[in-house]
Amino acid sequence: MLTNPRSDRVKAVRALSRRSVRSRTGEFLAEGPQAVREAVTFRPELVRDVYVTPEAGERHAGIVEAARAASVWVHEVSPEVLAAMCDTESPQGVAAVCRVLDLPLDSVLADLPTDAIxxxxxxxxxxxxxxxxxxxxDAAGADAVLVSDASVDVYNSKVVRSTVGSLWHLPLSIGASVPEILSALRDRGVRLLAADGAGTTLLHDADLSGPHAWVMGNEAWGLPQEVRDACDDVVRVPIHGHAESLNLAMAATICLYASAEARRTSR
Structure with missing residues (x-):
């Protein structure tokens, strides 16, 4: 059992909380049983080490078994060691060091189906x-998520936790510029739908047939005019009550589910 929270190994894992270290090593830390379970189940080849406290090892025996079955190193650690490794104040007893899983933009787009979302x-x-x-x-069945170089690092521990394991379920491309992403999608015949409160097309009137991409903007200021102009349509989710606006993640999920339903009924 690892019991020294000041050991070099613990310091190296903790250092993954810094973006510069993640970029240099190509590794990040996934915290919590759900994230680790999905990692060892769906992408075990990307999991380098699993760290688990004795109590969590008993409670989440399936995670430990799956990791060992995939020849992933499993290390038993004290609660103090896990706390020193993790970014959260109250770790849930399980964490894993994983290799980054993003793919080149061209590779992701080459594998899109003909009715891609x-x-x-x-x-x-x-x-x-x-x-x-x-x-x-992931829940809506989208075929890929493309994250621009101007967005948050998806291997930030808060992002990883917020995905609740979905990070390992669908193709992900990170780091291309917005113009590069939009141009590459257009070259492959994917229609571009800007999701923006300034849109003149309501979601229920939008053309969601064929391959299309939802282009989501910043939480505070939405999409700049040049990005809206580069898209085929600017679509807004109607607000029927008195709310000023929708949270970005809420709006994105609503739009993606509308696309999923359109695809379901067209097949």
Whole structure:
């Protein structure tokens, strides 16, 4: 059992809370039983080490078994060691060091189906929003999430936690510029739908047939005019009550589910 919270191994894991270290090592930390369970189940080849306290190991025996079955190193650690490794104040007893899983933009787009649904995050800065959008895209059956270089680092621990494991369920491309993403999608015949409160097309009137991508903007200022102009349509979710606006993640999930329903009825 690892019991020294000041050991070099613990310090190295803790250092993954810094973006510069994640970029240099190509690794990040996934915290909590749900995130680790999905990682060892869906992408075990990307999991380097699993760390688990004795109590959590008994409670989440399935995670430990799945990790060992996939030849992933499982380390028993004291609660103090896990707390020193993790970013959260109250870790849930399980964490895993994982390799990054994003793919080149061209690779993701080459594998899109003919009725693809894609989500593009242009300047999304809030970790919770970014993670929840990825989770919503997964739930709606989207085929890919593309995250621009101007958005939050998806391997930020808050983003990883907010995805609740969806990070390992669908293709993800990170780091291309917004113009590069939009141009690449257009070249592959994917229609671009800007989701923005300034849109003149209501969601229920939008053309959601064929391959299309929802382009989502910043939480505070939405999409800049040049991005809206680069899209085929600007669509807004109608607000029937007195709410001023919708949270970005809520709006993205509503739009993605509308696309999923349109695809379901057309098949």
């Amino acid at each position: 894609v989500c593009v995050l242009t300047n999304v800065r809030d970790p919770g929003n970014a993670g929840t959008v990825i989770r919503g895209a």
